[in-house]
Every structure is written in C-alpha cells, then in structure tokens.
Amino acid sequence: MVSHTHVDDDRLVERVARICARADEPLPLLEHVARIVRRHIPYAVAGWLLVDPDTLLITGVYEEDVPREAHLALIELELTVDDVNKFVDLSRGRQAAAALSEATGGHLDRSARWARVYRPRGYGDEMRAVFRAGQVTWGHVCMTRKADDPWFTRREIDVMARLSSHVAHGLRAGLLLHDLDTSTDQEPAMVVLDDDGSVRTATDRAQRWLGSIACSRLDSSVVVHEVAAQARALADGERSGPPAVARTQGSSGEWLLVRGMRLDSASTAVVLEPARRADIAPLLLHLHELTPREQEVTQLLLMGMDTADVAQELWITPETLRGHIKSIFAKLGVNSRPELLARLQHQPRVHVASSG
Numbered sequence: 001m002v003s004h005t006h007v008d009d010d011r012l013v014e015r016v017a018r019i020c021a022r023a024d025e026p027l028p029l030l031e032h033v034a035r036i037v038r039r040h041i042p043y044a045v046a047g048w049l050l051v052d053p054d055t056l057l058i059t060g061v062y063e064e065d066v067p068r069e070a071h072l073a074l075i076e077l078e079l080t081v082d083d084v085n086k087f088v089d090l091s092r093g094r095q096a097a098a099a100l101s102e103a104t105g106g107h108l109d110r111s112a113r114w115a116r117v118y119r120p121r122g123y124g125d126e127m128r129a130v131f132r133a134g135q136v137t138w139g140h141v142c143m144t145r146k147a148d149d150p151w152f153t154r155r156e157i158d159v160m161a162r163l164s165s166h167v168a169h170g171l172r173a174g175l176l177l178h179d180l181d182t183s184t185d186q187e188p189a190m191v192v193l194d195d196d197g198s199v200r201t202a203t204d205r206a207q208r209w210l211g212s213i214a215c216s217r218l219d220s221s222v223v224v225h226e227v228a229a230q231a232r233a234l235a236d237g238e239r240s241g242p243p244a245v246a247r248t249q250g251s252s253g254e255w256l257l258v259r260g261m262r263l264d265s266a267s268t269a270v271v272l273e274p275a276r277r278a279d280i281a282p283l284l285l286h287l288h289e290l291t292p293r294e295q296e297v298t299q300l301l302l303m304g305m306d307t308a309d310v311a312q313e314l315w316i317t318p319e320t321l322r323g324h325i326k327s328i329f330a331k332l333g334v335n336s337r338p339e340l341l342a343r344l345q346h347q348p349r350v351h352v353a354s355s356g
Contacts, residue, residue: 090140
C-alpha cells in the first residue's frame with residue numbers, strides 16, 4: 001500500500017472540494033470522486049451510492065468491480081439483518097466513516113455481511129462512509145479490500161470523514177441543478193453570476209426571496225455574491241475550506257439555503273431553496289446561545305440516545321445532565337424531548353415564501 005502524509009491528505013480533501021464545487025450530475029460526480037480517492041486510499045471493489053435522504057434507500061450507484069450477486073446480497077443484508085457499521089447508524093452517528101476491522105476489534109467474523117458475502121469471495125476489511133450535510137444524508141460509499149491486503153487505518157477513516165460534507169453538498173447541488181433544468185411545473189430559484197459580479201440571469205422567485213439581485217446596494221443579496229465567490233475559489237483551487245453554502249433569512253423572514261456551484265470558467269450558479277429544519281438546527285443552537293456542552297447534549301438527544309447513555313458518553317453525572325437538559329429546553333422554548341425533536345429535526349420545512 002502507498003504511504004501518504006498529512007499534506008497528501010489535505011491535498012486530497014482540497015481536490016475533492018474543488019470537484020464538488022462544480023456543477024455535475026450526481027453519478028458522474030461520484031465517479032470522479034472515486035477515481036481520485038482510489039489512488040489515495042486503495043481498495044479492491046466499491047459501490048458509491050446515491051440515496052433518498054428521507055428513507056436512505058439507494059437510488060443510484062457508481063459500481064467498481066462489485067459482482068452483481070454480491071451487491072444484491074449486501075442490499076438484502078442491509079435491510080434485514082443486524083450488523084455493525086450499518087449505513088442507517090452511520091447516518092445518525094457522530095463519525096461519518098468507519099472500518100469493519102475497527103468496529104469488530106479485529107474479529108471480522110462478528111459481521112454478518114463479512115461472513116456471508118466478503119469471506120466466501122476472498123475479501124477482507126471494509127470501510128464505509130456517509131455523505132452527510134448537517135443531519136441529512138445524500139449518499140454512501142462502501143469500499144472493500146482483498147483478504148490479504150492491510151486493514152484500513154484510522155488515518156484513512158478520518159480522511160473519508162473529512163470528505164463527507166463536500167461530497168454531500170456536491171450531490172445535493174447536482175440534484176438541484178438537474179431538477180431545475182428539467183422541471184416544468186415549478187419556477188427555479190436561481191441566479192447566474194459572471195466572474196465580475198454582474199448578474200447574467202436571476203429568476204423571479206430568487207428576487208422575490210432576496211430582493212433585487214442586480215441592485216447597486218447589495219443588502220440581503222450579498223449572500224449570493226459571497227456564496228458564488230466561495231464556489232469559485234474552491235473550484236479554481238484558490239483556497240480550501242467548507243462547501244459554498246449559507247443559511248439566510250429572505251425578505252419575508254423565511255429561512256433559505258443558498259448554494260453555489262461553478263458552471264464554467266466564467267460563471268457561477270447560485271441556487272436558493274427553502275431550508276429544512278435539519279439545515280438550520282445547528283444555527284438555531286447558536287442563535288439561542290447554547291453552550292458547547294449543551295450543543296453536545298442536544299446532538300446526542302437528537303440521535304435518539306437515552307439520558308443514561310448520554311451521561312456516560314459525556315462522562316457527566318445524571319444530575320449534571322438533567323441541569324443541561326433543563327437549560328436547553330428553556331433556551332429553545334420546549335418542554336419535552338418530542339418538542340425538541342419537532343423543532344430541530346428533519347421534519348417539516350421552515351416557512352416557505354409564497355410563490356405568488
């Protein structure tokens with residue numbers, strides 16, 4: 001196996017970020033990312049998967065040398081058998097990537113899919129990652145090595161976790177742009193900017209949500225230029241950093257998600273959509289001045305952990321935890337965990353501006 005340095009890891013993340021900042025359809029995007037990752041983190045076979053974010057069911061796949069019968073067997077096991085590192089658990093967990101060898105303590109035969117699918121076909125360790133933006137998962141990857149290959153290292157796992165949000169935003173942006181290009185029953189909310197900041201085109205809905213995009217005073221439309229600049233910088237390799245996405249309130253007070261993607265060498269598209277609760281939940285925690293510890297408690301509660309497990313996870317007493325929960329409820333104006341979930345989880349959309 002090729003040995004890589006931390007500098008190599010950083011370069012990989014920056015390169016994937018550039019790819020994901022450009023407009024591309026989801027499956028070609030996954031193929032492009034896979035080619036780059038495979039040179040940095042070798043594996044024998046892999047499936048790069050596009051999923052429905054509400055059900056986590058697979059809706060598309062870029063497959064690398066996976067036998068058809070093995071792929072079907074893995075799908076069946078994923079939906080019917082308890083196992084370690086299931087995608088649904090990774091999607092809800094704190095870590096976006098995990099290896100079978102690490103999760104089983106080196107005893108791969110503790111995994112049903114390894115015993116039934118991988119071992120009979122001469123495969124060894126498996127690494128999985130979810131492509132998650134906030135609390136919403138848009139894709140997965142499952143990569144497997146041969147039985148005589150080294151296991152995936154903690155460093156390789158951490159690198160895949162670092163790629164998670166970039167690939168998620170790239171997939172979501174690709175789905176949005178593809179939908180806007182083909183939809184006939186709804187008006188897109190999109191702005192296309194030339195590199196000098198001039199507005200090439202802006203849909204009526206985008207201007208209703210943010211005001212006049214081309215006005216000499218930027219006002220609320222400054223977010224469009226900021227997001228476009230970040231997408232341009234990422235795609236052109238001028239800087240590293242988070243994906244080109246921001247949350248803002250529109251002119252009527254509704255929360256919007258603003259996402260940028262490079263179209264070509266001279267223009268950038270910015271797509272606006274009504275924000276989901278999962279998109280703004282982290283922002284709400286900041287707005288209501290939750291402490292870092294209260295934010296940790298909230299995230300664990302949202303993952304479905306009971307209070308005893310939360311206290312153990314954070315190494316605090318049940319009494320201390322009850323104090324944190326009382327403070328969280330007071331700051332967010334709720335009285336129970338169901339109310340907390342209803343406010344912060346991925347359920348109804350936040351107020352959407354009228355299309356009229």
